[in-house]
Amino acid sequence: MRTAPAIVLATFSPLDVDRIVTLYKAARATGRTFVADTYTAFVLHLIGRRVKVPKPARESGIRVYFNALFERRSLPTIREKFEADRIELSEILAEPQKYVMAFRPSMTGFDFGGQLPSRCRCLYGYWAGYLTRPDWVTLQDQVAKAGGDFIRAHVSGHAYVADIVRFVTAVNARTVIPIHTFEPQMFEDHFPNVTRLADAVPFDLP
Numbered sequence: 635m636r637t638a639p640a641i642v643l644a645t646f647s648p649l650d651v652d653r654i655v656t657l658y659k660a661a662r663a664t665g666r667t668f669v670a671d672t673y674t675a676f677v678l679h680l681i682g683r684r685v686k687v688p689k690p691a692r693e694s695g696i697r698v699y700f701n702a703l704f705e706r707r708s709l710p711t712i713r714e715k716f717e718a719d720r721i722e723l724s725e726i727l728a729e730p731q732k733y734v735m736a737f738r739p740s741m742t743g744f745d746f747g748g749q750l751p752s753r754c755r756c757l758y759g760y761w762a763g764y765l766t767r768p769d770w771v772t773l774q775d776q777v778a779k780a781g782g783d784f785i786r787a788h789v790s791g792h793a794y795v796a797d798i799v800r801f802v803t804a805v806n807a808r809t810v811i812p813i814h815t816f817e818p819q820m821f822e823d824h825f826p827n828v829t830r831l832a833d834a835v836p837f838d839l840p
Contacts (some may be wrong), residue, residue: 636664638755640782641730643737645773646759648674651681653759658688658696661734668696669726669735672704675716690719697721699735702744727751739769742776754782762786799824811837 635642642661646653654674661668668688670678675690675698682689690696698716723745726733730751742750756777764770777784793801802810802825810825812818821828831837 635660635666635734635755639731640753640755641726641751642666642734642755642757643750644734644757644759645737645739646757648677648736650759651677651687654678655687657734657736657757662695666732666734669699669721669733670696671699671701671736671738672709672712672716674736675719676712679715690716692719699723699726701741703740730754739773742773748776750776750780750782752780752782754780756782756784757787758784759787795820795824 644657646657648654648671654670654677658668670690675696678687678690678696681687688694688696690698696719698719699721700713700716726735737756742748754777756773758765758770765774774784807825808827810821810828811831812821812828818830821830829837
């Protein structure tokens, strides 16, 4: 981020709160302001009721951008909540090197008029397999046309083996059913009560 010559556009799931916090801290460390869209800001607002996360407010080094798709919707409560911390696109484009912005491909056309800021850096925080989809292929082309760079910055977010073992032990699970994994048989190395299911096979809870 420190080496980026202009705006940093960060594409990631706003529900990945760890990613939001990491980007926010990186922005602060490099003297940039983190620009959240209203969705990201609202996630921080809700999570902030339970845990300590950056407050989506100007005094925290966060500004909130009302993107074009948000403007088309009637959400007065959310608008009012973040109005004081709002930032306009014109302010961002006037000094793009000062900002890290939460971004999604649709904003290229709806907000940036089909042309991304010169020398932008796009941080891609999703699974690499999505990059073959038309919207992501187009975005990569648009970043290249702007003289920018497209950097893959995805971390799976999956739990480590030691964490899974600790969790299953803590809850004293009666049955362990591996899902969302390429190595379900490895669970049998750690637990005696593993049930491996094939896709679409029903399982009756005891």
